[in-house]
Structure formats: structure tokens, C-alpha cells
Amino acid sequence: MIPNRKHHSARVYPERDRRNAENRLIKVDGGSTASYDYDALGRMVEQNRSGAYTQLLYSPTGMVVETGLTPNGQYQQLRVPLPGGAMAIWSGPGGSIFFYRHADWLGSSRLGSTPSRTTYFDVAYAPFGETYASSGSADPAFTSQRQDTVSGLYDFPAREYSIQGRWPSPDPAGLAAVDPMNPQSWNRYAYALNDPTDLVDPSGLGSCGDFISCVIDSGGPSGNGGDIFFFGVGSFGHPCPHLYDGGCYIGSPNGGDDNGTGRSHGNSSGPTMGPTPAPRPPTIGPTTDWSDSKQAMCVAQAVKAVGKDLIFSDVFSAVSDSIATGSLSPLKDLLSAGTAVTAVEQTADYVAGQRVIQAATRGFLRSQGFRVSASAIGRDASLLGKWAGVVGLALSTKTGYDAYNACMSN
Amino acid sequence: MYEQLIRKKRKHLLTWENFGIVIGALVALALVTITDRRGMPHKWHTAIFGTIVPFGFVMSRFRMRWNRLSFWAALTICLAIHTAAIWIFFQYVLSNAQTIGLLLWLPLAFIEAFALLVVVKRLEEKLTGKYESLRLD
Numbered sequence: 001m002i003p004n005r006k007h008h009s010a011r012v013y014p015e016r017d018r019r020n021a022e023n024r025l026i027k028v029d030g031g032s033t034a035s036y037d038y039d040a041l042g043r044m045v046e047q048n049r050s051g052a053y054t055q056l057l058y059s060p061t062g063m064v065v066e067t068g069l070t071p072n073g074q075y076q077q078l079r080v081p082l083p084g085g086a087m088a089i090w091s092g093p094g095g096s097i098f099f100y101r102h103a104d105w106l107g108s109s110r111l112g113s114t115p116s117r118t119t120y121f122d123v124a125y126a127p128f129g130e131t132y133a134s135s136g137s138a139d140p141a142f143t144s145q146r147q148d149t150v151s152g153l154y155d156f157p158a159r160e161y162s163i164q165g166r167w168p169s170p171d172p173a174g175l176a177a178v179d180p181m182n183p184q185s186w187n188r189y190a191y192a193l194n195d196p197t198d199l200v201d202p203s204g205l206g207s208c209g210d211f212i213s214c215v216i217d218s219g220g221p222s223g224n225g226g227d228i229f230f231f232g233v234g235s236f237g238h239p240c241p242h243l244y245d246g247g248c249y250i251g252s253p254n255g256g257d258d259n260g261t262g263r264s265h266g267n268s269s270g271p272t273m274g275p276t277p278a279p280r281p282p283t284i285g286p287t288t289d290w291s292d293s294k295q296a297m298c299v300a301q302a303v304k305a306v307g308k309d310l311i312f313s314d315v316f317s318a319v320s321d322s323i324a325t326g327s328l329s330p331l332k333d334l335l336s337a338g339t340a341v342t343a344v345e346q347t348a349d350y351v352a353g354q355r356v357i358q359a360a361t362r363g364f365l366r367s368q369g370f371r372v373s374a375s376a377i378g379r380d381a382s383l384l385g386k387w388a389g390v391v392g393l394a395l396s397t398k399t400g401y402d403a404y405n406a407c408m409s410n
Numbered sequence: 411m412y413e414q415l416i417r418k419k420r421k422h423l424l425t426w427e428n429f430g431i432v433i434g435a436l437v438a439l440a441l442v443t444i445t446d447r448r449g450m451p452h453k454w455h456t457a458i459f460g461t462i463v464p465f466g467f468v469m470s471r472f473r474m475r476w477n478r479l480s481f482w483a484a485l486t487i488c489l490a491i492h493t494a495a496i497w498i499f500f501q502y503v504l505s506n507a508q509t510i511g512l513l514l515w516l517p518l519a520f521i522e523a524f525a526l527l528v529v530v531k532r533l534e535e536k537l538t539g540k541y542e543s544l545r546l547d
Contacts, residue, residue, distance in 0.1 A: 308511075309452055309455055361524065365524070369544060370528075370531070383467060383470065383471070384464075386431055387431055387470075388459075388463050388516055390431045390435045391462050392459060394438055394439050398439055398442055398446075399452070
């Protein structure tokens with residue numbers, strides 16, 4: 001474990017950086033160094049560096065495949081992923097230079113080779129991504145993230161990463177990124193839980209194991225679980241807990257939040273748009289997966305619907321809200337309605353149990369020409385209770401079933 | 411021997427009662443399905459519950475009179491009046507309510523059930539012109 005590193009900005013004035021409403025960097029040093037444009041999915045699509053425009057083209061899996069598109073269509077670099085984290089690169093205008101990048105266990109390119117089996121470049125990385133001992137035309141890519149934008153800043157999809165060993169901007173998830181059980185996650189500027197030789201942070205939103213297990217084994221850039229290159233489909237994407245100012249990335253998955261802890265929940269289900277639920281507060285101890293599932297939510301809704309149908313809407317809402325929020329305050333609303341229910345129950349018990357009531361009922365029926373015994377009154381009450389119970393149960397079951405189905409199909 | 415006959419008769423009655431209750435529940439389910447499909451509020455579940463329970467009880471209690479036309483006529487009149495009253499109550503009096511708890515209606519259903527025993531008997535007497543004592547056991 002490597003201790004926190006202090007931020008010493010060697011480049012510019014980070015306080016002059018400008019961000020858009022989604023907290024994405026749009027101007028570096030107030031625009032004097034670079035400015036950026038993003039597409040609807042939150043991906044950087046154009047860079048303007050002192051008037052030199054570079055456009056980025058993404059593959060369907062979200063990986064940058066072309067950079068530096070010019071008006072006449074020539075690219076500056078074309079990247080084709082290969083097995084094992086390697087990559088074929090056509091570089092230079094029109095792809096005049098061709099070489100292969102070879103990745104280490106973190107996905108960092110340590111070696112470039114040419115088709116004629118000669119070394120194109122060689123570079124080494126310090127734990128936090130600083131390069132050293134480079135030779136040849138070094139093209140550094142730390143954990144497969146390159147420095148397309150500004151030298152010294154790796155372009156992670158969600159955040160720029162400084163070679164100073166920390167994020168210049170905090171984890172946008174806020175407190176949701178914090179795992180109380182892991183003090184390393186308390187620093188929202190820390191990279192990969194300050195364990196950069198074991199963990200990678202492919203999106204800039206949460207760390208996971210090494211490059212091979214995170215990317216290659218989980219399906220690779222084109223796989224469902226291995227898209228590390230941006231927060232599209234993949235287990236690294238951070239959905240709603242990792243928000244920018246309360247809004248969710250367009251294109252972020254609905255599942256797969258790992259809160260920077262390496263724990264992932266749920267599955268991704270494709271792009272979503274619009275507002276999303278508020279982030280959950282951090283929890284201590286293991287999480288119960290089923291209780292977070294849609295099925296659990298629908299069962300709760302079904303129970304709520306049954307209770308609403310069976311008892312009284314306000315009463316059951318107050319009880320269920322109290323349970324859901326863990327607060328007793330909604331129960332205050334229960335007072336009047338709860339008293340009514342209690343009164344009904346007590347009245348029913350009184351009627352069933354008091355011989356006086358039985359005698360009165362019997363007397364009333366006798367006066368109307370019925371010959372009825374006290375035991376017959378009890379049996380009648382029992383029969384009536386059976387009717388009410390069975391019919392009520394049938395209706396409640398249907399209500400619950402309908403609510404569950406409606407919830408699951410929603 | 412007599413005890414055995416009584417036990418057999420009660421078992422027979424119990425089977426019929428349970429069968430009737432199941433039929434009543436199915437009828438209630440069918441009605442509720444119809445109201446749901448029409449998008450009517452859930453309060454109508456209670457209205458159906460408040461109809462099926464007392465009338466089902468009266469029908470099962472008066473099983474020995476099922477062969478009398480006057481009984482069915484009296485029951486139909488009561489059902490018509492009850493339905494009209496329930497309709498007015500739920501449609502107009504409780505026009506703003508969306509849900510009314512089944513259990514809240516239960517005491518009313520109990521009272522109505524015993525009242526129906528008397529009303530149906532009285533109506534039957536009016537229809538036939540004959541007064542008779544009825545044994546409930």
C-alpha cells in the first residue's frame with residue numbers, strides 16, 4: 001500500500017479549470033491550454049488546443065478508435081484492440097506509422113513493437129503512472145488510458161488523471177464513493193484506493209482488480225462486462241450513485257456500482273436517460289442483494305397494495321413508510337386511523353365474546369320469528385367470519401398479484 | 411346412532427358451506443377483475459366484498475329454503491336495494507375516496523348480514539302471505 005500523495009500541480013492552475021453542468025472539464029487553465037466538447041453520452045468528442053482541433057471517434061463499445069480527424073477525413077491515430085490487452089496502432093496522418101502496443105498486468109503500454117519485430121518504444125511506469133526510462137517514440141498509456149488531451153494528464157472517461165498520483169477532481173459520487181470499512185476510500189482524490197499496482201480504475205469512477213481480470217476476463221472491450229473505456233455497458237460503470245450534481249450520465253448502466261470499493265452490485269441494463277434516484281448512503285457490513293432487487297421492491301409494493309386494500313390506505317402507508325424510512329414519524333399519522341381499527345377489532349371481540357350481545361342478537365332474531373339458540377349465534381358468527389376471511393383473502397391476493405405484476409413489468 | 415347421524419349431517423353441511431364460500435370467492439374475484447379492467451378505483455373491491463359476504467352468508471344460512479321461489483324473489487329484491495345503496499354510497503358519497511379498507515367495512519357487513527336474515531324472512535312472508543317460525547341451528 002502506498003500512502004496518499006500530496007498534490008503538486010506541475011502544469012497549470014487547476015483553479016482556473018472550468019466545468020460544465022455535468023462537472024466535466026471544458027476548459028483547462030481557463031481555456032488557454034485546451035477546451036473540450038462532449039457528446040450526449042458524456043464522451044469527449046473534440047479538443048481544441050490553441051486552435052488545433054482534435055476529434056475523437058468511438059467504437060460501439062465506447063473505445064476511442066480514431067483521433068485527430070481532420071476536415072478531409074484523415075486521422076491522426078487509429079486503434080484496434082487485440083487479445084491480451086495489446087493494440088494495433090496506425091499513427092501519424094493517414095496512418096503512416098504502424099506499431100503494436102503491449103500491455104502489462106495493469107493494461108499500461110510498456111512496449112511498442114513494429115511489424116518487422118523491432119522495438120518502437122519502451123517505457124516504464126512508476127506506481128502512479130509517472131513514466132521513466134523511456135526510449136524510442138514513447139506513447140504512454142497508463143492502464144490503457146492515454147494522454148491525448150494534455151501532456152501529464154491521462155484521459156480517463158470520467159476524470160482526468162494527473163501523473164502526480166491523484167485525481168485533480170474528487171470522485172463525483174460524493175459520499176456514495178466512500179466505504180466506511182475502507183479508509184482508503186475516504187479520500188475522494190485518491191487513485192485506485194492508493195493501491196495502483198494492484199488495482200485499476202478504468203472509468204475514473206471506481207477501482208477494481210488488475211487489468212486482465214477487470215477487462216480481459218470480463219469480456220474485453222467488446223464484452224458485456226468489460227467495457228472499461230467509458231461508462232456505457234460494463235461492470236465498471238457507475239450509475240446513479242456516481243452522479244454529476246444529482247444527474248446521471250446519459251449512457252450509464254443501471255447496475256454495476258462499485259462505489260470505489262471493488263464490490264459490484266447488479267447488472268447493467270443499457271443506457272438510461274433522465275433523472276435517477278438519489279444516491280444511497282454508505283452502509284456498514286455486507287449488503288443484502290435481494291433486498292436491493294426489483295423483485296424485492298415489487299414484493300414490498302404488493303404487500304403495500306394488499307395492506308392498502310385490506311386495512312386502510314393511510315394506516316398501511318404510515319406503517320410501511322415507517323419501516324422503509326426507519327423513522328417513527330410517519331406513525332404519528334397513524335394515530336387516528338389506528339384508533340379506529342383498534343376500536344373495530346375490540347368491538348368485534350366484544351360482540352363475539354359477550355354473552356349479553358349474543359343474548360341481544362338472539363332476542364332480536366327470536367322477536368323476528370327465528371328459533372335460534374346461543375350456540376347457533378356463535379356458529380353464525382363463525383360462518384360469517386369464514387365468508388369474510390375467504391372473500392377478503394381472495395380479493396387481497398388479487399390486489400397483491402396485480403401490484404406485483406405491474407411493478408415487475410414497469 | 412343418533413350422534414353419528416348428527417355428525418354426518420354437520421359434516422355434510424360443512425362441505426356445502428365451504429363449497430358455497432369458494433364459489434362466492436370466485437364470484438368476487440370475477441367481479442373485481444371486471445372492475446379493475448375498467449379502471450375503477452380500488453374502493454369497489456370493498457363494495458363487492460360488502461355485497462358478497464352478507465349475501466353469501468344469508469344464502470348459505472337459508473340453504474333449506476333454496477327450493478322456494480319466494481326466497482329467491484326476496485333475496486333479489488334485497489340485492490337490488492343493497493346494490494343501489496352501495497352504488498350511491500361509493501359513487502357519490504365517497505366520490506373522492508380511492509381505497510376503502512375491507513376490514514373497515516367488515517363490521518357493517520356483519521350487521522348487514524344479520525339484518526338481511528330478518529329482512530329476507532319478512533319479505534318472504536309478505537310475498538307468500540304466510541307467517542312462519544324459522545329455526546336456525
